Amino acid sequence: MADTISSDRRSEIMSHIRSKNTSIELMVRRCLFHMGYRYRVNYKDLPGKPDIVFTKKKLAVFIHGCYWHGHGCQSRYAHISKSNQTYWGPKIERTKQRDQQHIEELEAQGWKVVVLWECQIRDHFEETMAQLKDIL
Ligand SMILES: [Zn+2]
Numbered sequence: 001m002a003d004t005i006s007s008d009r010r011s012e013i014m015s016h017i018r019s020k021n022t023s024i025e026l027m028v029r030r031c032l033f034h035m036g037y038r039y040r041v042n043y044k045d046l047p048g049k050p051d052i053v054f055t056k057k058k059l060a061v062f063i064h065g066c067y068w069h070g071h072g073c074q075s076r077y078a079h080i081s082k083s084n085q086t087y088w089g090p091k092i093e094r095t096k097q098r099d100q101q102h103i104e105e106l107e108a109q110g111w112k113v114v115v116l117w118e119c120q121i122r123d124h125f126e127e128t129m130a131q132l133k134d135i136l
Pocket residue numbers: 066071072073074075077078117118119120
């Protein structure tokens with residue numbers, strides 16, 4: 001199978017996308033903290049390790065990058081390039097399936113699940129946080 005991007009470039013992309021504390025996650029966490037909410041992060045005891053968890057309210061929040069989690073939106077965050085799409089396509093598809101499975105498992109356990117997308121957070125931050133506050 002042809003490798004369409006150099007391994008240097010790939011690890012650069014990977015570390016960028018995979019980093020534990022992505023800036024969008026921090027944006028949301030800081031905002032919630034300032035609003036007075038207290039929460040758990042990267043909660044390992046739940047399916048999919050939700051990014052933010054409100055244990056008493058049984059609310060799990062996932063913060064997903066548009067590209068890596070295959071949002072399928074038209075935002076500029078959703079695509080890197082055609083060749084990368086070919087390379088990562090199957091992996092993104094599996095990630096999407098896993099995400100969906102985690103949501104179903106959480107809901108089956110009585111959790112409410114909210115998925116916040118990168119494009120919402122970056123382009124409509126205040127509305128996104130207001131919506132989350134309504135749910136909380
Ligand atoms: Zn998106």
